[in-house]
Amino acid sequence: MDAITFIGGISVMAAALCISIGGLGSALGEGNAAASALRSLAQQPDESGTITRVLFVSMAMLETEAIYAFVITILILYFNPFWDYAVAAAAK
Amino acid sequence: MLENIDALIAFHLFGIPINYTIFYSWVVMALLVFFAWLATRNLHATLHVSRFQTALEVIVMAMRSQIKDVSGDNPMRYLPIIGTFFLYIAASNLLTIIPWCYAPTSSLSTTGAFAFCVFCAIPIYGIRNVGARTYLRKYTEPLPILFPLNVLGxxxxxxxxxxRLYGNVLSGAVIGSALIMLAPFLLPLPLQVLALLTGVIHAYIFALLAIVYVSAIGPEKKFIDTLNYY
Structure with a gap:
């Protein structure tokens, strides 16, 4: 297997693993947060404003991990430095 | 499929290339200023107020009550910066549903500039609220040895x-363009409707987190204490 095939294959695998594992963790966390918020809302409907606001903030915090994974995936797929290096080396 | 809108040149102004990020930022600014001028053209305190004035009052009152709830402080101190963030980000996220328009927030330079504004506002508001000594003492809590970690935080x-803002807006654009290649016309439509919702939610989240960070050192720490460990 030459270098360019190896780099291409590994990059696609790495991108798929990155977004799947990153999304999985974030999705589990967001599900837990939503479940707890619903439980609290059922117990204390009067506090719905505060609970919803804290839920939004924590959802944003949890989603950040998935967004990091997404940005890394985009970098690997579209702006891959190793791929560019391999292409430049092959063209030489 | 994935366009880097920082690299697309819209036109040249006096020989300086203007890319789409800057161009659509100017479009959003012009739209906001135009609608604000339209709404505040003839203000009335009587019962006969115009529709624009009512709409604007609803938005400003909602922002004021949210800032008051989160910061536990006089909302007018934070309204200029937080309200600008919310209106600007919401307007630029909603710009994506207009064809041939790009959201300026789908570029890391725009969101980085917003975040830099928040980064500068944190010490400014902190020192204005409690003074420089108390503000700097925040970094040595709970132990002075944790100073580098507090700065890093x-x-x-x-x-x-x-x-967060960049990735969310960009992921919407990427999913939209991928679905247009797969199945044009019908399939991207519900996702664009969803993009309207997420665009406003992310403007809200950015503004909310900006208030939490900016007013973290304030006279009253009620709601903020629950969020300190984030």
Whole structure:
């Protein structure tokens, strides 16, 4: 297997693993947060404003991990430095 | 499929290339100023107020009550910066549903600039609220040895603020363009409707986190204490 095939294959695998594992963790966390918020809302409907606001903030915090994974995936797929290096080396 | 809108040149102004990020930022600014001028053209305090004035009053009152709830402080101190963030980000996220328009927030330079504004506002408001000594003491809590970690925490929270907005807006654009290639016309439509919702929610989240960070050192720490460990 030459270098360019190896780099291409590994990059696609790495991108798929990155977004799947990153999304999985974030999705589990967001599900837990939503479940707890619903439980609290059922117990204390009067506090719905505060609970919803804290839920939004924590959802944003949890989603950040998935967004990091997404940005890394985009970098690997579209702006891959190793791929560019391999292409430049092959063209030489 | 994935356009880097920082690299697309819209036109040249006096020989300086203007890319689409700057161009659509100017479009959003012009739209906001135009609608604000339209709404405040003839203000009335009587019962006969115009529709624009009512709409604007609803938005401003909602922002004021949210800032008051979160900061536990006089909302007018934070309204200029937080309200600008919310209106600007919401307007630029909603710009994506207009064909041939790009959201300026789908570029890391725009969101990075917003995050830099928040980064500068944190010490400014903190020192204005409690004075320089008390503000700097925040970094040596609970132990002076944790000083580097506290500084790093400030940097990383602002860094995450920029990447969160950028990644969310960009992921919407990427999913939209991927679905247009798969099945044009019908399939991207519900996702664009969803993009309207997420665009406003992310403007809200950015503004909310900006208030939490900016007013973290304030006279009253009620709601903020529950969020301190983030």
């Amino acid at each position: 400030d940097f990383s929270s602002v860094f995450a603020l920029a990447f």
